[in-house]
Amino acid sequence: MSGTLTARSLGPAALPRRRGRHGGAIAYLFLLPAVALFIGFVAYPILWVVDESLVRQGRDGGRVFAGLANYAAVLRDPVFWIVMRNMALWAAITIPVQMLLGGLIAWFIERHTFRFRGFFRTMFFLPVVTSVSVVSLVWVQIYAPYYGIAQVYLQALGITLTDSPLGSPALAIYALIVVNIWQWTGFSMLMYVAGIANLPSEVLDAARIDGARGLKLARSVVVPMLAPVTRSLLLLGIIGTLQTFPIVQLMTGGGPDHASEVFGTDIFRQSFVLGDTGAGATLSVIVLGLAFVLTLAQIVLLGSRLGGRRRTA
Amino acid sequence: MRVRTGLAAVLLAAASALVPLAAHADDQQVTVWSWFVSSTMQKSIAAFEKANPGIKVKYTYYNYSPEYITALKAAAASGSLPDVIGLQPGSLTQQYRPELEALNERAAKQWGAGWQDAVFPVNKKQMLMGNPAGDTNYYILPQESQDLVIWYNTKVFDKLGLKPPKTYDDLVAAAKALSKGGLIPMFQGAADGWQNENVFLMLANQRAPGLVEKAQKGEAKWTAPELLQAMNDWRALFTDGVFQQGALGAHAYPTGAQLFAQGRVGMMALGSWWMQESKFPPPLSQYMQNMDGFDFFYMPALKGSDHASPPVGGIDIGYGLTKTGGKNPAAWTFLASLTNGEALQEALNDLNDLPAFKGHEPKGEITAHVKAMYDRFMADLPQAENQRFAVPAVADALDSALAGVAAGSVKPEDGLASVQAATDKALHP
Numbered sequence: 244m245s246g247t248l249t250a251r252s253l254g255p256a257a258l259p260r261r262r263g264r265h266g267g268a269i270a271y272l273f274l275l276p277a278v279a280l281f282i283g284f285v286a287y288p289i290l291w292v293v294d295e296s297l298v299r300q301g302r303d304g305g306r307v308f309a310g311l312a313n314y315a316a317v318l319r320d321p322v323f324w325i326v327m328r329n330m331a332l333w334a335a336i337t338i339p340v341q342m343l344l345g346g347l348i349a350w351f352i353e354r355h356t357f358r359f360r361g362f363f364r365t366m367f368f369l370p371v372v373t374s375v376s377v378v379s380l381v382w383v384q385i386y387a388p389y390y391g392i393a394q395v396y397l398q399a400l401g402i403t404l405t406d407s408p409l410g411s412p413a414l415a416i417y418a419l420i421v422v423n424i425w426q427w428t429g430f431s432m433l434m435y436v437a438g439i440a441n442l443p444s445e446v447l448d449a450a451r452i453d454g455a456r457g458l459k460l461a462r463s464v465v466v467p468m469l470a471p472v473t474r475s476l477l478l479l480g481i482i483g484t485l486q487t488f489p490i491v492q493l494m495t496g497g498g499p500d501h502a503s504e505v506f507g508t509d510i511f512r513q514s515f516v517l518g519d520t521g522a523g524a525t526l527s528v529i530v531l532g533l534a535f536v537l538t539l540a541q542i543v544l545l546g547s548r549l550g551g552r553r554r555t556a
Numbered sequence: 557m558r559v560r561t562g563l564a565a566v567l568l569a570a571a572s573a574l575v576p577l578a579a580h581a582d583d584q585q586v587t588v589w590s591w592f593v594s595s596t597m598q599k600s601i602a603a604f605e606k607a608n609p610g611i612k613v614k615y616t617y618y619n620y621s622p623e624y625i626t627a628l629k630a631a632a633a634s635g636s637l638p639d640v641i642g643l644q645p646g647s648l649t650q651q652y653r654p655e656l657e658a659l660n661e662r663a664a665k666q667w668g669a670g671w672q673d674a675v676f677p678v679n680k681k682q683m684l685m686g687n688p689a690g691d692t693n694y695y696i697l698p699q700e701s702q703d704l705v706i707w708y709n710t711k712v713f714d715k716l717g718l719k720p721p722k723t724y725d726d727l728v729a730a731a732k733a734l735s736k737g738g739l740i741p742m743f744q745g746a747a748d749g750w751q752n753e754n755v756f757l758m759l760a761n762q763r764a765p766g767l768v769e770k771a772q773k774g775e776a777k778w779t780a781p782e783l784l785q786a787m788n789d790w791r792a793l794f795t796d797g798v799f800q801q802g803a804l805g806a807h808a809y810p811t812g813a814q815l816f817a818q819g820r821v822g823m824m825a826l827g828s829w830w831m832q833e834s835k836f837p838p839p840l841s842q843y844m845q846n847m848d849g850f851d852f853f854y855m856p857a858l859k860g861s862d863h864a865s866p867p868v869g870g871i872d873i874g875y876g877l878t879k880t881g882g883k884n885p886a887a888w889t890f891l892a893s894l895t896n897g898e899a900l901q902e903a904l905n906d907l908n909d910l911p912a913f914k915g916h917e918p919k920g921e922i923t924a925h926v927k928a929m930y931d932r933f934m935a936d937l938p939q940a941e942n943q944r945f946a947v948p949a950v951a952d953a954l955d956s957a958l959a960g961v962a963a964g965s966v967k968p969e970d971g972l973a974s975v976q977a978a979t980d981k982a983l984h985p
Binding site for chain 2: 380383384386387388389404406408411412415494498499500512514515516518
């Protein structure tokens with residue numbers, strides 16, 4: 244966008260400067276609170292966790308340097324690979340489905356509802372602000388066979404649920420993914436609502452005049468213009484996947500037999516239930532590394548493709 | 557002048573605000589953390605403070621998991637544990653042993669040299685559980701006991717013409733009759749490892765009393781034929797329709813307990829703590845009122861067995877004195893009261909729970925039915941087999957094995973082999 248006016252385009256000379264002799268030092272002083280908070284609440288805990296991942300408990304209860312032994316033990320643990328599979332499934336299913344459903348709902352609300360727009364936005368967003376504990380309790384009841392909520396309605400159709408998907412090692416993770424999609428689709432919707440509201444109407448009108456309608460309009464104009472929202476949702480989705488914990492802990496506790504274990508529940512189990520701080524810290528460092536690599540990869544690989552328009556000087 | 561008047565008023569207000577503080581400046585304060593029912597603990601504290609003027613107790617309640625165990629871990633790491641902490645025997649106590657005071661001398665001074673004789677044998681065993689060889693110190697003092705049983709709805713049983721089962725075949729027949737009557741036969745919250753452990757311990761201790769305890773100490777193998785038989789019994793409870801369909805996805809609390817209290821469940825494996833429910837604030841169901849609709853039996857004689865399961869149980873909750881609490885004499889005074897004094901009595905009155913020390917029972921309005929059940933529990937407790945695990949990794953491996961066997965994805969022998977492997981790893985790292 245050549246017309247974009249930025250500070251960079253104005254050049255350094257255009258920026259107002261009111262630095263005195265000690266102006267630079269004072270400016271750095273203003274940074275101190277933020278730096279102190281960062282060191283206290285981000286950098287120090289990270290270093291502490293890295294340190295813990297390199298030690299084990301000795302026979303006398305003291306700390307013994309273990310090198311990479313904790314990492315080797317975690318990688319040998321079959322539960323770790325169940326977690327990796329579950330995390331991959333979680334990201335591969337929830338992120339695109341939430342985007343698709345959220346985008347469709349947002350388009351429907353913004354373009355096809357008038358009087359009840361606020362009502363629909365609120366209703367679809369409601370699960371996002373509902374307590375995870377409540378969501379978990381309700382969904383455990385929905386999935387329950389015989390006495391469950393879904394069963395009450397299915398009974399009318401002559402269908403009897405004989406098992407809960409939460410109790411099946413093969414289905415538990417998918418049952419949790421469904422709940423997660425139900426809860427978080429409203430967030431994607433809200434992001435797309437903001438994106439759609441900001442679409443320049445003249446561009447859409449021009450496209451229509453040029454004959455773009457329906458899917459063609461969506462594919463060639465709307466989706467590319469909403470790319471920054473999509474990119475943000477992708478980034479947030481991956482971070483959210485790695486942070487998944489309460490919904491799994493409350494509904495299955497990672498079971499049955501670790502079938503629905505995710506990083507959050509496994510770290511909690513190792514650190515707080517089994518009391519193995521070294522293994523918990525090791526898993527945390529692995530998650531941190533994964534989050535860093537994935538975020539970096541997105542910025543490098545998708546930054547330009549999904550960005551749509553790049554700001555140029 | 558106006559400024560001076562205003563300043564004087566502020567100083568006066570500040571001084572008067574400080575007066576109450578000054579009046580209580582000599583009070584000793586005890587800080588306590590636990591997951592124990594908050595309203596009951598407040599009653600215990602009130603009774604204690606009345607008997608010990610000059611000591612104030614500040615109680616902080618947490619949900620057990622994840623809040624309590626997370627808070628403990630963080631506080632231990634930062635050296636900010638309170639004076640007294642709620643503990644379970646075995647793994648949780650062992651995890652915090654370096655932060656805890658040995659209580660032997662204090663207890664002997666408080667209650668006399670033979671004070672341990674007043675503690676139920678299973679509780680005494682659990683107080684030492686997981687200590688390093690040769691360490692005979694007590695780091696936990698038990699407050700309440702529990703006995704694991706199968707509760708049943710007497711009114712529902714009467715309506716369907718059922719009797720408490722004596723054999724496994726009776727149990728299966730009762731489950732079928734309950735299912736036919738539109739009820740959940742035996743509710744199992746098999747998504748909760750603790751409930752699965754409890755039922756397995758009932759089965760295993762019927763097949764071979766005390767064998768699980770030996771296996772977790774490394775004195776017997778988890779793959780022993782009796783435990784394999786118990787694992788097959790466990791699987792059969794699912795396949796024979798004793799447990800409800802979908803049990804592996806169900807939780808005992810709140811789902812199971814609510815359905816049981818409402819009269820929609822025939823049986824449920826819980827502990828003596830189920831009697832607490834009748835003391836909760838109204839409205840209570842007709843079954844829950846004074847426990848009118850409930851009674852209990854032990855796991856009936858399994859196939860090839862001629863006797864029901866023995867009582868299994870031990871410490872429900874205990875407390876430890878932290879190193880910080882060790883420096884605060886009032887903390888021990890409160891701990892002694894909470895486990896074997898006026899504060900305990902108040903808790904028993906409020907919940908109908910079983911004490912850990914002999915010689916206590918609830919006082920107040922108790923129906924003959926509740927009293928009779930209470931007396932049966934108290935008579936059974938001295939013979940109870942151990943319910944607890946010393947090493948969390950072993951309990952975790954058993955939880956996984958039980959879930960896998962129940963789901964049919966793990967063979968019973970493979971499940972037990974994995975528990976043996978976890979035990980070997982824990983005992984010989």
